[in-house]
Amino acid sequence: MSFEREINCHDFTRRFDGFLDGEMDAHSLRSMAIHASHCGSCGADLEHAESMQELLVRAVEAEADRIDSSRLWRGIESRLEPAPAPVLHRLRDRVAGLRWAPAVPALAVGGALAALLALLFWPVAAPSDPTRVADNHAQIDRIESSASHVAVWSEPAEHTTAIWVASYEPEGVP
């Protein structure tokens, strides 16, 4: 682990906006990230800023979704030349003339049954939110690796465990 690019809280605050926007070189970005992960106060500031950024993005997306584009489309449609009869209508007219048309209700019931079966066997929707376990500590019983570098460590908040397997050392690992 190398700290030759270590920065202090003052530097972190001064360069915070640039970091948040990703407008700095890779070395500086890394130094800032390392500082944020070691300094509780700056880490919390970063987490807060990122949350705010996400809220803003969501708010903008929600506003965009709320815009009623139906009137816009009606305006465009009124200026378009009349289109030929839709394929669906022509198809429906042809189907109506077929002999097996009375079988449609039976097909509908069959379809409904198929949908019900699909629902029954469809995997249960899992919560999209990942783990919310107070103590996420993993207990490793056995580990074998062909990699030259193997490391196991945990983070302090939820005690989540990481296993590192690579031909190079994990950078910045505590």
Added chain:
Amino acid sequence: MNIAVPLARRWLIPFAAVLSAIFVRLAVADSEVALRVRTVLATDSGSDFDQRLTGYRRQLRGLFHYTSYRLVKEEERHCPFGLPNNFEIPGGRYLEVLPVALKENRLRLRVLLIEGTSPPPLDTDFTVPNRGNIWVGGPYNPDGVLLISIGAEAMQ
């Protein structure tokens, strides 16, 4: 009455099929486990944090010191205990996850990371809390490093 009997016969088979499906579904539900494998590309270029990884922010920031994290693949499988599952990992790798058992609200998993024909970089047995996860990091990617979250939840 002449009409009612054929109608009942006509509905008997679909009704029995639906009932059977319900019973089978209920029977297998207790012994199922949901496995979730999420692959994250971590780099030191930019400071983007993929919004889909919001729930993992604390874990990623606490465990690794990269500046940018992007979810590149996520997959979820529901399977019974004792059945190995192969998850494809970018870069021609495979992750074989075998849910062994659930005991005292902890899930025992066996995980094998396979890279081509070379000896596996990882072969491990461990337990995680039910609904917990573990990270495997290190597989090289031309754009950065892959971090793989392996999560499991017993479906009870």
